[in-house]
Amino acid sequence: xxxxxxxxxxxxxxxxGCAAYFWGTSFLLDLIFPSKGRSGVEASRNLRITNAIRPWxxxxxxxxxxxxxxxxxxxxxxxFSVHDRAGENFVGAxxxxxxxxxxxxxxxxxxxxxxxxxxxxxxxxxGLVIAALTDRIWWGNIAKTLxxxxxAISFVGxxxxxxxxxxxxxxxxxxxxxxxxxxxxxxxxxxxxxxLPFWNNFFLMAILVWIQTGFAMVILSAALRGIPEExxxxxxxxxxxxxxxxxxxxxxxxxxxxAVVWTTITILVLKVFDIVLAMTNGxxxxxxxxxxxxxxxxxxxxxxxxxxxxxxxxxVLVIPIMVWNIRNAAKEMKGH
Amino acid sequence: MNPATRSPLTWAVHLSVLLLVALWTLPTAGLLxxxxxxxxxxxxxxxxxxxxxxxxxxVARAPGADTQVERDGKxxxxxxxxxGTAAGEVSAFGFSSQKPTAFKPGETAELNDxxxxxxxxxxxxxxxxxxxxxxxxxxxxxxxAAVPPRFTFDNYVEVLSAEGIGASxxxxxxVAIPSTIIPILIAAFAAYALAxxxxxxxxxxxxxxxxxxxxxxxxxxxxxxxxxxxxGAFFGVPAKTYVGIWLAHTGxxxxxxxxxxxxYMAGLPREIMESARVDGASDFDIFVKIIxxxxxxxxxxxxxxxxxxxxxxxxxxxxxxxxxxxxxxxTGRLVNLLGSRGGNWEILxxxxxxxxxxxxxxxxxxxxxxxxxxxxxxxxGG
Numbered sequence: 142x143x144x145x146x147x148x149x150x151x152x153x154x155x156x157x158g159c160a161a162y163f164w165g166t167s168f169l170l171d172l173i174f175p176s177k178g179r180s181g182v183e184a185s186r187n188l189r190i191t192n193a194i195r196p197w198x199x200x201x202x203x204x205x206x207x208x209x210x211x212x213x214x215x216x217x218x219x220x221f222s223v224h225d226r227a228g229e230n231f232v233g234a235x236x237x238x239x240x241x242x243x244x245x246x247x248x249x250x251x252x253x254x255x256x257x258x259x260x261x262x263x264x265x266x267x268g269l270v271i272a273a274l275t276d277r278i279w280w281g282n283i284a285k286t287l288x289x290x291x292x293a294i295s296f297v298g299x300x301x302x303x304x305x306x307x308x309x310x311x312x313x314x315x316x317x318x319x320x321x322x323x324x325x326x327x328x329x330x331x332x333x334x335x336x337l338p339f340w341n342n343f344f345l346m347a348i349l350v351w352i353q354t355g356f357a358m359v360i361l362s363a364a365l366r367g368i369p370e371e372x373x374x375x376x377x378x379x380x381x382x383x384x385x386x387x388x389x390x391x392x393x394x395x396x397x398x399x400a401v402v403w404t405t406i407t408i409l410v411l412k413v414f415d416i417v418l419a420m421t422n423g424x425x426x427x428x429x430x431x432x433x434x435x436x437x438x439x440x441x442x443x444x445x446x447x448x449x450x451x452x453x454x455x456x457v458l459v460i461p462i463m464v465w466n467i468r469n470a471a472k473e474m475k476g477h
Numbered sequence: 478m479n480p481a482t483r484s485p486l487t488w489a490v491h492l493s494v495l496l497l498v499a500l501w502t503l504p505t506a507g508l509l510x511x512x513x514x515x516x517x518x519x520x521x522x523x524x525x526x527x528x529x530x531x532x533x534x535x536v537a538r539a540p541g542a543d544t545q546v547e548r549d550g551k552x553x554x555x556x557x558x559x560x561g562t563a564a565g566e567v568s569a570f571g572f573s574s575q576k577p578t579a580f581k582p583g584e585t586a587e588l589n590d591x592x593x594x595x596x597x598x599x600x601x602x603x604x605x606x607x608x609x610x611x612x613x614x615x616x617x618x619x620x621x622a623a624v625p626p627r628f629t630f631d632n633y634v635e636v637l638s639a640e641g642i643g644a645s646x647x648x649x650x651x652v653a654i655p656s657t658i659i660p661i662l663i664a665a666f667a668a669y670a671l672a673x674x675x676x677x678x679x680x681x682x683x684x685x686x687x688x689x690x691x692x693x694x695x696x697x698x699x700x701x702x703x704x705x706x707x708x709g710a711f712f713g714v715p716a717k718t719y720v721g722i723w724l725a726h727t728g729x730x731x732x733x734x735x736x737x738x739x740x741y742m743a744g745l746p747r748e749i750m751e752s753a754r755v756d757g758a759s760d761f762d763i764f765v766k767i768i769x770x771x772x773x774x775x776x777x778x779x780x781x782x783x784x785x786x787x788x789x790x791x792x793x794x795x796x797x798x799x800x801x802x803x804x805x806x807x808t809g810r811l812v813n814l815l816g817s818r819g820g821n822w823e824i825l826x827x828x829x830x831x832x833x834x835x836x837x838x839x840x841x842x843x844x845x846x847x848x849x850x851x852x853x854x855x856x857x858g859g
Binding site: 144145147148149151152155156159160163164167171177192193195196197199200202203204206207209210211212213214215217218221228267271274275277278281284286287288289290291292293294295296297298300301302303304305306308315316317318319322351354355356359360363383408411412414415418419431434435438445448449451452453455456459462463466467470471474 | 735
């Protein structure tokens with residue numbers, strides 16, 4: 142309880158400090174370069190100066206935080222990746238060479254590509270289907286809320302939920318995991334699902350699909366509603382059936398949004414860590430890059446060189462999407 | 478389309494949506510139901526049987542020979558096999574592990590040494606012998622009993638007190654609340670500058686923010702850990718503090734905050750600001766008195782995102798706050814329990830439900846803002 146009081150106190154102090162900074166610098170600026178009540182030339186000169194300085198006063202705290210917490214680390218991670226485990230001696234590309242020869246790393250790359258293929262595709266597909274279906278029924282909004290709900294659940298919480306579903310009891314005893322109970326009810330043999338090499342990847346992916354479908358659904362549902370009525374009406378008049386309208390008229394009009402959903406989930410997949418840590422911790426050949434990186438950060442006292450090298454690989458995989466995002470944003474800004 | 482062809486299709490839509498909703502809600506429902514079940518029942522039957530009466534095979538031990546009483550020239554030990562169990566009614570009993578269900582309630586079983594055992598359906602039993610019984614260990618009685626469903630908060634009481642979930646709950650709150658509030662103010666000023674104040678380099682800064690949106694957290698971990706250790710050693714303070722994690726969450730949340738708020742503010746009508754400026758208001762006044770109140774929906778959207786993200790985060794918390802018993806947040810505690818209490822589902826389900834209840838409340842009460850934020854963050858910016 143004491144720490145909560147401390148937290149609230151610090152928070153209030155922080156917010157007041159921020160407010161004091163913004164108000165104080167603004168006040169100082171007007172004090173040094175006053176424009177009110179001065180003669181024409183001086184006033185306009187001072188106004189020009191304050192207008193040039195003020196944006197930077199507004200931006201300074203944010204730029205400072207972004208630099209310390211994101212820009213500096215990106216540069217330093219690259220630097221660490223060419224140094225030894227303590228980050229002291231330059232070792233060239235040897236961390237990367239180690240990586241290429243490491244079986245666990247290659248396993249992680251393979252698994253990550255599986256995740257990249259499956260999760261964005263399934264989440265987007267389910268999201269699109271659910272968005273289209275729920276638009277036609279009166280309780281569609283309730284259904285959407287329920288499907289959207291897993292979005293609020295932490296990856297670790299979701300891992301517990303699904304581990305319970307995959308729970309395995311020896312053959313012959315009563316299964317308390319839903320999946321094995323269903324398998325047994327249909328006459329199959331119970332399996333310890335998350336320990337089956339290769340296939341366990343898919344059982345882990347199901348969790349992320351379960352979480353992310355709601356996100357895809359919400360965005361795509363809004364996009365579907367944004368489609369001009371006339372295009373659909375014209376297709377109906379021309380005699381198109383439901384499938385044709387959906388796949389040939391509606392889907393092509395929301396390609397842009399589908400791409401956004403797809404790439405957003407792709408980024409998330411590259412960073413997936415909690416689920417694998419909680420479910421298998423990379424055992425049974427289910428390792429992924431983010432978990433491997435975390436592992437090396439602390440394994441045997443921590444190997445910062447190898448950890449950073451793995452982080453750089455994740456970053457490199459993200460860069461194409463980053464460039465695409467920036468180009469889209471720039472295009473939109475020009476459109477304004 | 479006429480009604481005749483339409484109705485089967487409509488039914489198909491209703492049915493498939495129902496199926497999908499079931500698929501998406503059953504996992505969470507199973508967790509909630511399980512966390513409320515009696516832990517002995519949870520361990521032996523699926524949560525979907527929670528409402529039905531289950532049969533359990535139970536072993537009881539009769540009291541030792543020292544409790545026997547003499548009655549009508551015979552020696553009798555009596556008791557209740559159901560005592561201390563949740564079971565309701567005995568449906569069969571026996572006295573050896575080979576034949577635990579050999580006798581019906583009310584029947585009399587002849588034990589090996591001439592004693593006679595009778596167990597009634599209500600659980601009361603008598604062991605009758607012609608001679609004085611000996612031995613301090615009582616007779617084992619096997620019986621099958623119908624156990625009515627039992628729901629309880631015991632699991633919650635246990636995890637909150639004994640498993641440290643209560644302390645972790647406070648830790649999570651301590652991390653999440655400041656980490657949500659602090660970035661908002663910083664981002665709002667920056668977003669205003671990027672939306673409405675012309676200055677050289679503005680377009681580049683916006684591009685940088687968009688780029689930083691997708692920088693993986695993994696890139697930041699090692700350099701920041703080093704930096705924190707260095708700062709801690711230099712000033713002689715611990716490297717892993719709440720202040721450290723608040724600032725880290727602030728830094729990681731800023732790109733999204735700036736991006737969302739800038740998009741929103743850029744969409745506000747220019748006339749409002751221009752008329753205020755004509756009236757002699759400074760940028761500071763315009764921001765505080767006009768922009769900030771108008772941006773409330775966007776601020777709320779970001780606050781919800783950031784709260785969910787910081788509450789649900791595991792990685793930042795264990796790297797920058799540590800994995801010791803005193804500083805574990807809920808997600809970290811849950812991962813630990815998965816390792817140490819892997820088979821104790823009554824503990825895992827109750828703990829998991831406590832970790833997800835706060836985000837679920839936030840989600841259901843503020844869903845409108847969440848959806849709005851998602852749309853602003855994804856569709857517009859693309």
